[in-house]
Amino acid sequence: MNASPIRHILFDLGGTLMHAREDWTPVYARADQLLTDKLREYDIELDNHIFRARLHQYYEQREQNFQETTYHFVLRELLKELGYFEVAESVLRSALDAMYSVTQTNWQLEDDSLDTIQKLKFKNYHLGIFSNAGDDNDVQELVESFGVRPYFDFVLTSAACYYRKPHPRAFEIALAQWNIEPEDAVMVGDSLQADIYGAQGLTMKTIWLTRRAQFTADEEQRIKPDFSLPSLNGLLSTLERIDLTRR
Numbered sequence: 407m408n409a410s411p412i413r414h415i416l417f418d419l420g421g422t423l424m425h426a427r428e429d430w431t432p433v434y435a436r437a438d439q440l441l442t443d444k445l446r447e448y449d450i451e452l453d454n455h456i457f458r459a460r461l462h463q464y465y466e467q468r469e470q471n472f473q474e475t476t477y478h479f480v481l482r483e484l485l486k487e488l489g490y491f492e493v494a495e496s497v498l499r500s501a502l503d504a505m506y507s508v509t510q511t512n513w514q515l516e517d518d519s520l521d522t523i524q525k526l527k528f529k530n531y532h533l534g535i536f537s538n539a540g541d542d543n544d545v546q547e548l549v550e551s552f553g554v555r556p557y558f559d560f561v562l563t564s565a566a567c568y569y570r571k572p573h574p575r576a577f578e579i580a581l582a583q584w585n586i587e588p589e590d591a592v593m594v595g596d597s598l599q600a601d602i603y604g605a606q607g608l609t610m611k612t613i614w615l616t617r618r619a620q621f622t623a624d625e626e627q628r629i630k631p632d633f634s635l636p637s638l639n640g641l642l643s644t645l646e647r648i649d650l651t652r653r
Contacts, residue, residue, distance in 0.1 A: 411649040412611065414584050415526060416577075418595030419537035419545065421618040423519045424552070427512050434458065437508035444504040448497050450490055460484050464540075472573035474564035477502055477540040499543075506544045515552045522638040523557045529642070535561045536580045538600060542566040559583060571597070572604025581608075592648065594641065598625040606631075611648050613641065 417423055438454035445452050464480045478498055485493050526533060535558055539545045542565040549555050560583045564570040567579045581588060588608035595601025595612075596619045602612045606629075614631035615638065633644050 410590075412590055412592055412645065413530065414532045414534070414586055414591040415645070416534050416536055416580055416591055416593050416605075416610075418571075418593075418597065418601050418615075419535050419539075419549075420513070421596035422516075422594060422601075422615050423523075423535070423554075424513050424515050424548070425618055427514050430512070433509060433512045437505040440508055441501045441505040444501040445497070448493075450485065450493065450497070452485065452488065457481070457484065468570060472570040472576075474538075474540060474568055474570050476542075476565045480540075502541060503543075506541065506547070510544065510548055510551070513548055515554070516638065518638040520552075520554060522641055523554060525642055527557050531645075532584060533558045534580055534583060536567075536571065536576060537561070537563050538570045539563045539565055571595075571600040572607065574604070574607050577605060577608050577610065592645065594638075597621075598629040598631070602631045603629045613644055 420426075435454075438458055441457065442452050442454045460480055461477070464475065464477075468474055481498055481502065482493065485498075523533060535549070537545050542563045545563045545565075546561060549558070549561050555561065560580075562580055562583070564576060567576060569576040569579065571577070577588070577593075581591060584591070588605075588610045592611045592613060593601055593605035594615060595605075596615045596617075598614065598619070598621045602614050603625075605612050612631045612633070614634045615636075616634055617636050632648065635641065635644060
């Protein structure tokens with residue numbers, strides 16, 4: 407019996423549907439300064455270099471165990487170490503929001519993203535997003551600001567789900583939103599390790615978007631996506647090719 411066509415598309419966000427306008431180094435410097443300035447309003451002194459160094463430790467750890475402890479947790483624990491034991495949640499949130507008010511301006515929707523997702527919805531595809539991200543609010547606000555939320559059934563983040571791609575649980579949580587089997591969905595992303603390797607571990611079909619891709623020679627040799635595309639413009643025709651292979 408022929409398999410039914412795939413109608414569910416799971417997208418990565420950063421590097422796939424959106425990209426950075428400029429190099430992150432000066433952006434992070436401005437963002438960290440705003441965070442520490444906001445904390446100072448509450449008589450909390452934090453060196454922004456210490457904060458950024460702690461974030462790098464956090465980045466390294468989460469890439470080893472694929473578990474997201476979030477920026478909020480990192481900031482709270484760092485402040486405890488500095489003697490600030492009773493910082494209100496609202497203060498932590500306002501400091502992080504100050505930081506994200508800068509970083510969010512550096513993200514830009516890809517030129518072909520809106521047109522592609524509109525065409526997919528017109529063709530009755532179900533669309534979802536799973537983003538590896540340290541703050542759920544940040545991602546939700548970005549998606550809202552781009553005006554694309556109505557096209558997606560859900561927008562999930564590792565910050566909200568605890569697990570990061572390529573951990574299989576991240577994909578299981580996403581697929582559970584649709585109550586479908588892995589073979590009935592396609593993963594579209596720029597990361598060979600997080601997006602392609604992770605999805606293939608659950609037998610999902612995969613489409614590697616190469617224009618922003620950063621990868622090692624080992625990853626390129628070891629991980630083979632079902633299809634590769636230089637842009638989203640060829641996504642619809644590629645989905646049709648996947649359906650043909652299932653007949």
